[in-house]
Amino acid sequence: MIQRSPCLGARISGLADDSLPDDVRDRSLAHAAGCAGCREALDSERLLVARVRALPAPGPSDALMARLLAMGETGGPLPPRPGRVAGTARLPSAVVVGRIASPSAPRPPRLPAVSVRPPTRREHRRSRRLLAAAAGVLGVGGVAGTALGSSLPSSGSGVVPPLDQLTLQHGVTGRENPFSDAGLVHLVTPGPSATAVPALLQVETGR
């Protein structure tokens, strides 16, 4: 299926499956970076391409293969067909989920019988005590959990990693590695620290 984007048209399909020439692809990607409509079309096209590529290679179904293989075998007598053939006596056969059970087939073993007797008064009392105890525990636990949970949004004294600055530090260190992605990082949120990367970097010089 070829989707069309508002600006890139049918090129969006080639962009999704990497079939465009390099320069056309770069220009198209640059446009998609700033055009929400084309980006959305590209995302859905890429998703489609990924799903199509993930599909298994088409082949004959297992059932068809089984039937084809069975045709090559010598085979035994055909199974009896359900229903009565004209001129013969009716047999007490029963269809059990896809197979025909003949009267001579062995029956499955019976499970041992379980005696069912009504609970005694003592057991009734024990059950009531158990239920009451469980309700009590749940009640106490619920009240305690609610009270504790409502007072724990933040400890206030915990560690708050400076994620923006750590991300930039990752980029700065990564720039020593010219072929990695690390130098391509950006900030999550702009702020005064954004332009002052070394501000965090009070680097120890002698430990």
Place this chain on the structure above:
Amino acid sequence: MSSRVHPRALAAVTVLCLLGMAPLLVAAPATARPASVDAGTDDVTWWLARASAAQSGLAWSGNRLVATWSSGLTTSSLDDVVHEPGRGLTVRAHAASSGTVAGGGHGQDVTMPDRPDGTSYLEAAAGAPAPLSLLMSHYDVSLDRPGQVAGRPAHSLLLRRSGSTAARLWLDDATGLLLRREVYDAAGRTTAAMAYLDVTVGPSPAPVTTTVALAARPGGVDAIRRSGWVCPAAIGSGGSDLVLYDARTLNATAGRTPIMHLTYSDGLSSLSVFEQQGTLDPVAVQGYAVTGSGSRRMHVRRGSPTQAVWQSGPTVVTVVSDAPTGQLAAVVAAMPSTPAPTTARAGWMATASRAVLRAARWVTPLR
């Protein structure tokens, strides 16, 4: 690929290697504009060393596209980029998709110096792997084909691992500058791309001298571990491991919580591990997706790059990474999984919990 070594190329590599080694010596000129050399050699080491030198020694500006694709997440950003030797790379994102981490940074300049401040623990340690040698040891690099990027003649290098193409780098014929970079997954799909749409190489800058004062830092990794930090030498296993190549302490001034920064790479992907002593404040990770449970509970924000934060014993670990997501699991596996230390309130909670459980056992008839 022929292994013929051009004498001119050999001389250039020697000069560039010496320039690359300069920062490791005490107070030496670190950067210089690379000489313009005729393209044509097929020695990939020459191409890589030249590109590495151009990255810090060349002045350029341009319009750059950065995009990533992974399952369920697409990011793209269009940046104005200016590089000045000695000052660093200044980036201004003027268009970015909502999925990219750059979302909030529109219109604001961000300058990243060519070298981080201070001293790495590993620079003083003999044999610390340089990123270029990591690339050569993890990938089979070959010269692929000539072409054009941003209207400039360029050659592409092919990086292969385990028989499949992992990445392709286009390097400017005239200057060695990295003009386009594409990374592929095992199925050959592009997962990350960077490309200059136009680039202008500035006038020849005066040689810049940056003094890097290196203190003697004996011990390297052992010194880090003796100080109580967890410091794996590599992340992952087999041929896809990321190797530790930089380690430094941030916020080392009095009154600030020190942060240990460990950087891992295979030459193509980078992963930073930051360690801080203490208990993670939940406020710090509001809005992050939670994965795992118990001592492996992790707060993750996927993007370019991906951030992950979790409590590992007495340490808060933050990972920032461009590496494939599988490497994140390897980092978690490499860190201790002991539970977080109990704060005063947590201790009170534990006592209350034990009391409730004891009462429950007392009233439960089925003991």
